[in-house]
Each structure stands twice: as C-alpha cells, then as structure tokens.
Amino acid sequence: MSWLYDLYQTYEENKESVGKIQRTAMGKEVVLLPIAHAYQNAQIEVTVTKNGEFYAAKVVPKDEAPTIIPVTIPSAGRSGSTSAPHALHDNLVYVAGDFEEYGGKYKKSSIDGRYSYQMYLDALKKWCDSEFTHPLVQNILTYLEKGNLIEDLIEAKVMFAKDHQLVPKWSKELEREFRDKPPLFNVLSGDQTTAFIRFLIHEEGEGNRPLWGALEIIDSFVNYYNQELPEVGLDYVTGEMLPLTGNHPSKIRYGGDMAKIISGNDGVNYTYRGRFTDKNQVASISYEASQKGHNALKWLIAKQGYSIDGRVFLTWGKVEIPSPEESSYDLFADFFAEDEEADALNTIDTTHQQFAELFRKALKGYRTNLAYHSPIHIMILDAATPGRMGILYDRSIEKETYFERIEQWHQTCFWRHTYGMKNKVHYTFWGAPSLRDIAESTYGSKANDTLVKNTIQELFPCVVDGKKIPLTIVRSLLKRASNPVSMEKWEWEKTLSIACAVVKNHFDYKKEEKNVALDKQETDRNYLFGRMLAVADVLEERALYKVGIKRSTNAIRYMNAFSSHPATTWKIIQANLIPYQARLKGQGSYYQMILDDIGATFNLEDYTDQALNGNYLLGYYSQRADLNKKTEEKTED
Structure with missing residues (x-):
C-alpha cells in the first residue's frame, strides 16, 4: 500500500487546500x-x-x-x-x-x-x-x-x-x-x-x-x-488502530468513472478465496486513509494529470515539477522566452553544450523549491473493465535522481524541431520531443489512442529510469522517416526530426560536442551516406525551383530504397542528378565539390550495400540544414 501512503501524505501536506476551489493554468476548477x-x-x-x-x-x-x-x-x-x-x-x-x-x-x-x-x-x-x-x-x-x-x-x-x-x-x-x-x-x-x-x-x-x-x-x-464508523482495526496505511472500511471511492479519473483501484466486494468467486477467508486479511484500510488517499489522487489528476483514452499519466511532488511526458519546449518555454542567453538557441549551430547549460539553469528553478530528499512520485492508471482500475506503473524517486534522469533524457534526446504550434503560430525548439509526439510519429498521426497510450507507457521508464528506448520504436521511426513519399511534407519533417532525436538517444552518443550542426569530421559510413543523400536532395530541389516545378526530388523518392541498399541506389540517384547539375551551372559544380569531399572521407571497405542504421538520418538532416542555412545567408546578403 505504499502508493496509498504516498497519496495520504500528499493530502496531509496540502491540508490548507482542502475544500478550497483552485484554478489550473487552463482555467479548470479543482478542489481537494x-x-x-x-x-x-x-x-x-x-x-x-x-x-x-x-x-x-x-x-x-x-x-x-x-x-x-x-x-x-x-x-x-x-x-x-x-x-x-x-x-x-x-x-x-x-x-x-x-x-x-x-x-x-x-x-x-x-x-x-x-x-x-x-x-x-x-x-x-x-x-x-x-x-x-x-x-x-x-x-x-x-x-x-x-x-x-x-x-x-x-x-x-x-x-x-x-x-x-x-x-x-x-x-x-x-x-x-x-x-x-x-x-x-x-x-x-x-x-x-x-x-x-x-x-x-x-x-x-x-x-x-x-x-x-x-x-x-x-x-x-x-x-x-x-x-x-463501526469496525476498528489495524490500518495498513498509517499503522494505527482506526475505523476500517471495505468500500473505497470510485470517480477517480472523472465524474462518471465507476472503476475502483481497491475493491473486495466479490465474496463468492475467487477474488481472495483459497488464500484468505475474509477480505480484511488481504489488507485492512481505515476510512480516513482511504478517503484522504483517493481524494488526493482525484485532485492531482484533475490538476496536473495527463490523460489519453482513459489512461492517466501522473507525476507529483511537494511543489510543481517537470513531467516525463513533456517536451523540452513544454517544460521551459517561459524560461527560454525570458532568458537572454536563450537567444543562442535561435541558430542551427546550437551545440549540445549550449543546450545543456541552459537546461540546467532552467531546471535549477525546480530543484531549489524542493528539500534534498523530497520524493517524486510517478503513477500510471487505467481501467481494464468499467469497474476495475489497475496501477500500471508506480515509482517514488528521490528528487536528485529524478532531476538527473530528466536532464539526461532531454540532453540525449536533443534535436532541432520545427513542428511546434502555439496559438496558430509555428515555432522552432531544441531539445527532446514529447512522449506523445514520439508515439504518434512512430505509428503515424492517425494511430489509434490505444496504440499511442501503450507506446507512451513504454517510453516512461526511458525517461524516469534511464532505460534504452525499445528497439521496436526506433526501427518503426527509422522506417517511417525513410519513407517520405507516404506522408505529407509537414508530417515527414516532424517524423524526421523526432527520429533523429530518438536515434541519437538510442545509440547513446556521449560526445558533448555532438550537435545538430554538420559534423564534417564524422567518418561513420551511415552519417556520410546521409550527407550524400541530402546534397542530392537540395541540388535537385534548387534546379526544380528555378524552372517553377514543385515535386518530390529523386532523393526523396528513393530514400526508402537508399536506406536498405545505399551503394546501388546512389548510382541511380547520381545518374539522375546530371541534368540538374547542368541546369544549375556553377552552383551545380559547388554541390559536386561537396559530394567529392564526402566521397573522399569514406573508407573504401565502408562503401557497400549494407543497410544503413539511424545515424544516416542525422547526417541527412544536418547536411540539408547546413546547405539551407547558407542559402538563407546569401539571400540576406
């Protein structure tokens, strides 16, 4: 009953809020x-x-x-x-x-x-x-x-x-x-x-x-x-002799929710028969502890819980804390907007070190509001049937450990994202995507809520416990990001940046200097092949733009095949580039020079048809962003 004790303690710590109406940031009224x-x-x-x-x-x-x-x-x-x-x-x-x-x-x-x-x-x-x-x-x-x-x-x-x-x-x-x-x-x-x-x-x-x-x-x-209250006995939650109850509250997630976490009303079938003769032998809970614990849970869910298809993801402490589900922008948008140093994040050359320093600075505001040993509680709830609710995940972590894990996640899942939307205005942010965005990008924006909530639950231990992102998620993201023709451009751009963040986290890049900016010293074959694909993509896109044609480039069309057979597919892509290079004249020679430099970086034994891993997406993204940035700078000049 540790979860109920944690909630009971939360109720006791917030007694001054009992019966008082509070308003959330969204204007919703909540009451403990x-x-x-x-x-x-x-x-x-x-x-x-x-x-x-x-x-x-x-x-x-x-x-x-x-x-x-x-x-x-x-x-x-x-x-x-x-x-x-x-x-x-x-x-x-x-x-x-x-x-x-x-x-x-x-x-x-x-x-x-x-x-x-x-x-x-x-x-x-x-x-x-x-x-x-x-x-x-x-x-x-x-x-x-x-x-x-x-x-x-x-x-x-x-x-x-x-x-x-x-x-x-x-x-x-x-x-x-x-x-x-x-x-x-x-x-x-x-x-x-x-x-x-x-x-x-x-x-x-x-x-x-x-x-x-x-x-x-x-x-x-x-x-x-x-x-x-009639029966007095040992309360398993507080350890005191108090009036007991065998009937525990429902309506935990919302007003019409009849699912209960604790229920012992089945004395005929096999809920506890064979091991106990009476339900109180399983656990005797006082009315006071049950009421306070469940009321605290209802209050926390209404105030700060994240819910999808009936599954509730909840994180709480003595004061407001960052949630594992949120993106870097969700957590620290206000801080980045107010901090002058955060202007450094408005450039594609943002390094991991710059982001790490700003992230630690923002996180410090949360840390200072909590005592050193203050626990952070994480709980995931869902109902298997209309009357029975299960606790799918329950963790209590010391404050310092929790913040270290949050910091580690947002730094290892760091990438540049351009899909943000707030008040109908697009924004770019650096850091980790939200767990929901990862889940939706893994299986597509039209994935059903059951699949999305199960994926979010799979990702929770990756943030909270520092576990590796499951390989199934990485592979699915890699496959979808490598198949841009199956999506609209906005969805593919979002999937690509999220795939880069997840790939970066999964392969555990530990070099502090690793960043979104192009790394010309990288000799990994996957990264180099990705760079080549990006150059071909930008080259053809520029040539098509000159004559007013708007369609997918050959690099985009062949991206899926390229990820499986890079050497063979590159021959096809390169052959198709010749007329576009001629159309661009001097600019075409510039792109060819970049391709020559990339080719010279290859180790001969690496130039094979072996399938590429997710690192090629990092090379593709960084090279394309670098070329686009240089074009923008020339336009400004």
Whole structure:
C-alpha cells in the first residue's frame, strides 16, 4: 500500500487546500475534497429560510453545477441498483416527500424495505440529533419534513407538471403550449425526476448561504460521521488502530468513472478465496486513509494529470515539477522566452553544450523549491473493465535522481524541431520531443489512442529510469522517416526530426560536442551516406525551383530504397542528378565539390550495400540544414 501512503501524505501536506476551489493554468476548477465528501453535478438550487420555509429556487447552469456534497460509505459508491441516500444534497427521489404524487416512484431498500425519502429523512435526523449537529442543516430538515418540495418547485416555475404529473421530457406539443423551453430541460440528461437538488439558507440582511463547500458544514458532518464508523482495526496505511472500511471511492479519473483501484466486494468467486477467508486479511484500510488517499489522487489528476483514452499519466511532488511526458519546449518555454542567453538557441549551430547549460539553469528553478530528499512520485492508471482500475506503473524517486534522469533524457534526446504550434503560430525548439509526439510519429498521426497510450507507457521508464528506448520504436521511426513519399511534407519533417532525436538517444552518443550542426569530421559510413543523400536532395530541389516545378526530388523518392541498399541506389540517384547539375551551372559544380569531399572521407571497405542504421538520418538532416542555412545567408546578403 505504499502508493496509498504516498497519496495520504500528499493530502496531509496540502491540508490548507482542502475544500478550497483552485484554478489550473487552463482555467479548470479543482478542489481537494474533504473526507466523506464527493463531487456531484446539481441541476436545481433550493433556498430555505431559517424558519424552515421555502424561499426561492432556480436552475443551476452547467458551468456552476459541480457541487461538493457530504456522502456516506454506501452512498459514495451507489449505483442504479442501490438506494443509500447522501447526507444532505441529493436527487429528487430522496428529498421530495411528494415524489410519488407527481408520477415518480421511490427506491426501496432491499434490507429493511424503507423507501428512499424515508431513508434520507432518517439519516438527516440522526445527524441533526448528534452532538455535531449544525443549525443550518436543521433548517433543511424542518423544511423537507413538510413533504411538498416538488409542489414548491412547480409554483416557482423551476419544474413543470401536466395533469399533476411531472413532464418527463420537453416536446413540440409542450413547446406550442408553453412556448419557451424551460432552462431545466437544457441541463438535464434524463427526465425531471432525475434532477439533483442542492440547498442554501436565506438569512435576512445577509443574503443566501450555500451549504455546499461551507467549512463549518463540512466539519460538522466529518466529525459526526467519524463516530458512526463501526469496525476498528489495524490500518495498513498509517499503522494505527482506526475505523476500517471495505468500500473505497470510485470517480477517480472523472465524474462518471465507476472503476475502483481497491475493491473486495466479490465474496463468492475467487477474488481472495483459497488464500484468505475474509477480505480484511488481504489488507485492512481505515476510512480516513482511504478517503484522504483517493481524494488526493482525484485532485492531482484533475490538476496536473495527463490523460489519453482513459489512461492517466501522473507525476507529483511537494511543489510543481517537470513531467516525463513533456517536451523540452513544454517544460521551459517561459524560461527560454525570458532568458537572454536563450537567444543562442535561435541558430542551427546550437551545440549540445549550449543546450545543456541552459537546461540546467532552467531546471535549477525546480530543484531549489524542493528539500534534498523530497520524493517524486510517478503513477500510471487505467481501467481494464468499467469497474476495475489497475496501477500500471508506480515509482517514488528521490528528487536528485529524478532531476538527473530528466536532464539526461532531454540532453540525449536533443534535436532541432520545427513542428511546434502555439496559438496558430509555428515555432522552432531544441531539445527532446514529447512522449506523445514520439508515439504518434512512430505509428503515424492517425494511430489509434490505444496504440499511442501503450507506446507512451513504454517510453516512461526511458525517461524516469534511464532505460534504452525499445528497439521496436526506433526501427518503426527509422522506417517511417525513410519513407517520405507516404506522408505529407509537414508530417515527414516532424517524423524526421523526432527520429533523429530518438536515434541519437538510442545509440547513446556521449560526445558533448555532438550537435545538430554538420559534423564534417564524422567518418561513420551511415552519417556520410546521409550527407550524400541530402546534397542530392537540395541540388535537385534548387534546379526544380528555378524552372517553377514543385515535386518530390529523386532523393526523396528513393530514400526508402537508399536506406536498405545505399551503394546501388546512389548510382541511380547520381545518374539522375546530371541534368540538374547542368541546369544549375556553377552552383551545380559547388554541390559536386561537396559530394567529392564526402566521397573522399569514406573508407573504401565502408562503401557497400549494407543497410544503413539511424545515424544516416542525422547526417541527412544536418547536411540539408547546413546547405539551407547558407542559402538563407546569401539571400540576406
């Protein structure tokens, strides 16, 4: 249960945030829920006076619907087949004493036969009769005991009935009769009987006081409910003797998520039979630890989790930390934009050393906010079935080790990328691509989400644990980057730069001076063949441009064959270059001179048809970028 303890500790460290609404960078509202509380979307708001009389009601807009409500263990995990009431705010079938008078049908307890309205009132009375009661909650009980909620809502024109029956759904016939569509039907996904009600108290001269999210109401219920928990035992999370629970929260990833990480409700089949006689022999967990751990997890996922097709990738520490999934630009765009030294990154001659120094400088800002031994937690979650969630990856790493791994990844996966897009504006950045971009480039931008999320998961240990990128990913990227005719130009350019970054990381280039700029001293045959292909590509492209022709060059067309049989394919490419060299005249001789220099660098025994490895892409990219840069400089002059 180390993961639950880590989350429990996170909750304890962030107690000051409990019950307070926070906004993420994207403007999303998130709340660290108190224990015995959950989020629920409300559709109707009912205001009651301090005398327990109806005062007003209104429909809740969708953007204001999320509501923090007190819940019990049975009600927090209730489904359509269970009838446990929530503690205060609840569905119409629980809070309305006249529900059946208007065509509804109460839920019935399979244990004692009580109807949902009676169960709700009994539970609310028990809270109000306890030493932890709150007078504002008593006001709600006084009003609801009168049993005329729906009647009041109809008079307030919040709900609509015809022939003393609630109108199930809005129709064209009703529209002709009542004209405008009532607001309630715009926020409900079902009929009127499914509406969820939340309560306020009206105080003369002071306005209305919401009873959701109010700290005094939260404390009142938490203190009351803690004494109601029956079984006390050893909590495996904290090591203390505390009230236990066997029912753990759902709705972890989003509001409608019914998958649970911990579940022991199968006492008939083979969940634990054969090894244990009781589920608590597997692990006994206190209600407090379970609530705090799961609420911390929900909060972290909503605040900073990265999700794709239901799989959640989450990294957290005591303060904000860089995520393994993000690209170098995602992590440090603000720093690079503000730092004057970062202007050095606006040149193709950027060296590994320049990037490393700037990266360390940016990373230092994260490091200084954490104590030396502060742990960093990484977790990957997904649900195999609608009711069962699994922890696919769980690691806790000391701060220094984590930052060393992050730094190592972004330096060894360093390359120049031109595919960035922010606010519809393209940008160039240097460093490592995001794990999602690697996954999509590996299998194509139209790859299904299942394949993409599985690939991201494969890449996580490469960042966090310093493992090698799987050879299957490297080979797939190499194959796709070598086949430009199968993609649009923008996609191939993106795939090429990402392939270069991954190849550079996989083959573990340890020379600090290795960079995107052309290395004319490199004698590796793969790199040299890549340079030759780039020269042929640029040469033909220039010649075609002169006569206004826009098509793929022979170098691009033959790239796939060239990667498998470089010597043989080069003869074909070179023969096709002759007319283009003649068209370029003196410039054609310049390109031939470069080809001669590259050819002279070859060791004779290396000029063979042996298939090329990924290093040829580095040679191709760097040589092409160098030639394009020189052309741009001449144009500027």
